[in-house]
Amino acid sequence: MKTRDVARAVILVAIAVALSPIFIPVGIAKCFPAQHMVNVLAAVMLGPVYAVAIAAASAVIRNILGLGTLLAFPGGMIGALLAGLAYLSFRNIYIAGLGEVIGTGLLGALVSAWIVAPALMGKTMALTTLIVAFSVSTLGGSVIAIVALHLLRKAGIWKP
Numbered sequence: 001m002k003t004r005d006v007a008r009a010v011i012l013v014a015i016a017v018a019l020s021p022i023f024i025p026v027g028i029a030k031c032f033p034a035q036h037m038v039n040v041l042a043a044v045m046l047g048p049v050y051a052v053a054i055a056a057a058s059a060v061i062r063n064i065l066g067l068g069t070l071l072a073f074p075g076g077m078i079g080a081l082l083a084g085l086a087y088l089s090f091r092n093i094y095i096a097g098l099g100e101v102i103g104t105g106l107l108g109a110l111v112s113a114w115i116v117a118p119a120l121m122g123k124t125m126a127l128t129t130l131i132v133a134f135s136v137s138t139l140g141g142s143v144i145a146i147v148a149l150h151l152l153r154k155a156g157i158w159k160p
Contacts, residue, residue, distance in 0.1 A: 036141025
């Protein structure tokens with residue numbers, strides 16, 4: 001484990017938590033892009049293991065601070081894992097973003113609606129509603145992350 005990678009991970013957790021209350025109105029939906037942006041950045045810059053750990057740590061802190069729900073765990077962690085595996089396999093930031101969108105928008109929503117909400121929250125949630133809500137946020141965050149990665153590359157801060 002490299003000290004520099006751990007420091008980057010800590011910074012990404014702090015960014016995810018600090019920006020988590022910020023949303024972008026999209027029609028009647030709200031786009032909360034912070035965690036998804038961080039997932040793609042972590043997946044590309046640090047790999048799938050760090051990305052999942054960052055998503056988990058962010059979810060724990062956000063829940064402790066009252067800034068998130070238990071749905072942050074499957075949504076963030078599955079998206080981070082798929083983004084990391086996608087980047088590891090294809091070395092393409094757009095494919096990493098797609099991994100995040102599929103992992104969070106579809107798989108995270110499925111796990112949230114079918115397992116987490118009923119078993120851990122005692123609630124039933126409409127799958128379609130979660131897919132739309134998660135997809136809006138993950139699309140926004142993935143686009144922001146891809147733009148940020150291009151800027152970081154041009155600035156010489158990140159090298160693919």
